[in-house]
Structure formats: structure tokens, C-alpha cells
Amino acid sequence: EAQVTQNPRYLITVTGKKLTVTCSQNMNHEYMSWYRQDPGLGLRQIYYSMNVEVTDKGDVPEGYKVSRKEKRNFPLILESPSPNQTSLYFCASSLWARVWSDTQYFGPGTRLTVL
Amino acid sequence: AQSVTQLGSHVSVSEGALVLLRCNYSSSVPPYLFWYVQYPNQGLQLLLKYTSAATLVKGINGFEAEFKKSETSFHLTKPSAHMSDAAEYFCAVSAFGNEKLTFGTGTRLTIIP
Numbered sequence: 001e002a003q004v005t006q007n008p009r010y011l012i013t014v015t016g017k018k019l020t021v022t023c024s025q026n027m028n029h030e031y032m033s034w035y036r037q038d039p040g041l042g043l044r045q046i047y048y049s050m051n052v053e054v055t056d057k058g059d060v061p062e063g064y065k066v067s068r069k070e071k072r073n074f075p076l077i078l079e080s081p082s083p084n085q086t087s088l089y090f091c092a093s094s095l096w097a098r099v100w101s102d103t104q105y106f107g108p109g110t111r112l113t114v115l
Numbered sequence: 116a117q118s119v120t121q122l123g124s125h126v127s128v129s130e131g132a133l134v135l136l137r138c139n140y141s142s143s144v145p146p147y148l149f150w151y152v153q154y155p156n157q158g159l160q161l162l163l164k165y166t167s168a169a170t171l172v173k174g175i176n177g178f179e180a181e182f183k184k185s186e187t188s189f190h191l192t193k194p195s196a197h198m199s200d201a202a203e204y205f206c207a208v209s210a211f212g213n214e215k216l217t218f219g220t221g222t223r224l225t226i227i228p
Contacts, residue, residue, distance in 0.1 A: 004158070031214070040124070042205060043159075043218040050214065058215070090158055099216050100147040100209040101166060106158030 002027045004107035006091050012113045013081055021076045021110045023091030029105075031097040032074040033058065034066065036087040037109075043090065049074055050097045081114040088112075117142045117208045119189075121219035129227045134178075134193040136222050138206030141187065148189040149207040149216065150180055159205065165189060176200070201226045 004025045013019055025032065033048035035058075045058030049068040063085055065077040074093075078085060089110045094102040122137040140146055147166050151159040163174025170182040176199075180191045189206060206219040 035218075040220055042220040045215060048214065092159075097214040099214055100211055103161050103164075104159075104216065106160070108156070108158050 002105070004091055004093055004105050006089075006107040006110050008110060009108065010111050012115065014115050015082055016080050019078050019081060019112075021078075021089060021091075021112070023074045023076065023107060024072050025074075025091075025093040025105070026072065027093065027095070027105065028071065029093040029095050030071070031095070031099070031102070032068070032091065032093045033104075034064070034074070034076050035090045035092065036060065037090060038087050046076070046089075048097075081112075083114050086112060086114045117146065117210060117213070117217050119148075119206045119208045119217065119219040121204075121206050121222050123222055124220065125223045125225065127225040127227055128196045130198060131195050134191070134196045134200065134224065136191040136204050136206075136224065138180075138189045138191065138219060139187050140189060140206075140208050142208060142210060144210045147209045147211070148180075148182060149209070150174065150178070150189075150191050151205045151207060151218075153203045153205065153221075155202070162191070162204075196226050198226050198228065200224060 030051045034046040035043040047066040049055045091107040092104045094104045118141045120139045149164045150162040163172045165182045173179045207216045
């Protein structure tokens, strides 16, 4: 089944404790991205990757890191999480970076709480 | 710069009634417009998209949207609401050459039995 998977689905952590949210897709997609969803703000892009070893900042990259060493994986790293990073996070992928024409497939989301 | 505005963060309709969710866009270049649906505890799923072909776009689950350039709108409609339509709906905009989708703030649709 074609899908985008994220782990963990739920995470409660404390301020400053490094964490990684994994994202994997099995559709051989070149383009992957991370969003955060907050009430009243919709989805905002954190980082995106047009292909392996190529990543770039989205609208809200502060406090996050990403890497793209393999085509299928695009982990999101929070080196020192803070309470303002409490949010619902989505990974997405599409065949190419033509978001205007290529359908983006979204993962199920990771709900992160930072205490 | 591109943006979308969704009017009404919450909309309630009776089962069988017309669903109308509003989206207005702002774009300096011809836009591509999208509607996504998010069911509880799930990721977003594409409902339909406008990419400069027909202005009336039909999507999944009986939804459709009409691109109106003069009104800068892309409202989502469905003639008869079902209970299964209860979800959050997001309008989004992009443009040729832009590797980014810009989302609206979402509209939560509640269906009243």
C-alpha cells in the first residue's frame, strides 16, 4: 500500500530533550516536506527537500533540523524542544517538487507535547 | 506572495442540506488552488484541485468547487451533506514554479442529524 508513515504518533517530552520524528514513504517520491498544524493558523511548512541531500527552509524553520540521506526517509529533529513547539506535525511527499500539479500525500500526523 | 482566506472557522449544516465552504485567494500570478480534507486523527487528503483547465472542478465524495477569477474565490460545495462529511477542510494555493503550498486556517464542518 502506498503510504507515508510517521513515528511516533504521539509524544510527550520535556524542554531540552532532543527528539527525532521519523517519516518514511514507499512511493519513490523525490519531494518531501514537514508541516506543523496549530489551531487558527492552519498548516505551515517547516522544511522541504526536493531530492536526496537537498533541503531548504520553509516558513517556520527555527528550532528544527532535517536531513535527507535516503530518498524514502526525511526525519525531523528537535535538538532542544521548547513548549512553543507543542503542535501536530505532518510529513508529506509528492513525486516531484511540482506541488502545483503533483498530489501531495500526507502522513497520519505526530502529536507532540513539550512540557 | 500568495495567501488564502477561509471564511468561517466552523460551519454546521443539517444532513441533506447544501454544504458551502468559502475560500478567497490572493496571488500575483495565476494560481493553482486546492481543497484538502482532514478526517479526525488522520492526515490530509486531496479533495480536488484547479490547475487552469475547467473552472468548475469536481472532486471525490460529491464535492465540487468553482474558480471565479473576478471574485478571487474558490468555494467548495456539495449539494447534500452526509454525516461522513464531518471533518476539517483546508483551502490551499500554489503557482507554477512555486514549490510550496500555502494553506488557509481551515474550516471545521459539523453535520447535524
